[in-house]
Amino acid sequence: MNLTEHRERAEQAQRILAEGRRALLRKDGTRLYSDTEHTERETALVAAYSQTLNEASQAAQAAIHEADQALNRPDADPLSSLSASELERANALLPFTERDADLLSLQELAGRMELALEGDKAARPVWYRAADRLGRQWKNGVRNGIAPTDTAGRKAAATVTSLHTRLLGSLVDLEAYQRAQEQARARQAEAVGVMGRAVVESYVQETYGPRPATVNGGR
Secondary structure: OOHHHHHHHHHHHHHHHHHHHHHOEOOOOOEOOOHHHHHHHHHHHHHHHHHHHHHHHHHHHHHHHHHHHHHHOHHHOOOOOOOHHHHHHHHHHHHHHHHHHHHOOHHHHHHHHHHHHHOOOOHHHHHHHHHHHOHHHHOOOOEOOEOOOOHHHHHHHHHHHHHHHHHHHOOOOHHHHHHHHHHHHHHHHHHHHHHHHHHHHHHHHHHHOOOOOOOOOOO
16 A cells, blocks of 8 residues: 555545544534543444554655655765676775875865766766765865855866766666656655655544543433
């Protein structure tokens, strides 16, 4: 059963609960049954409703977990497309590349990334990761908290940002990855909505419980 079906079941269960409660009362609002029997019947209605809410909440939690995994899965891992020999070479290059990247200016980093894009495939994920490690700063054109203010620095920062994406795009199917990410985010949002409603409804039932009658018309 998917989330839409769980949401529809929860909505139907809410209607059944409301109709069941109305059926326990006369038109003037007095109870049809004694207090004890009224409470038993309403408790049974609430229990059935709560069960449906719990099932919806559990399904939503599972969907959120699945979406989280999808959003964090290594579909866009630049190492995933390398052969065994390329991966071995990339691992060998990594410590040297990271050391060099720490010392490079934006312009120099852009130059190394350009060479990697045009040359050795094994070097591409290495320079992608080096830029990504510094990358949260590099992509915004910032190093050590200082953004380049000169024209050349801003141009180099833009080039690094572009090359960062191009290096990844040369190794993975970015469009497919982005579609999968969008779908996962949509499932996650839907699941959060379903779970949020279930939690609120359960809280209302647990906090306020069966509604007391204003007049005892029990037999």
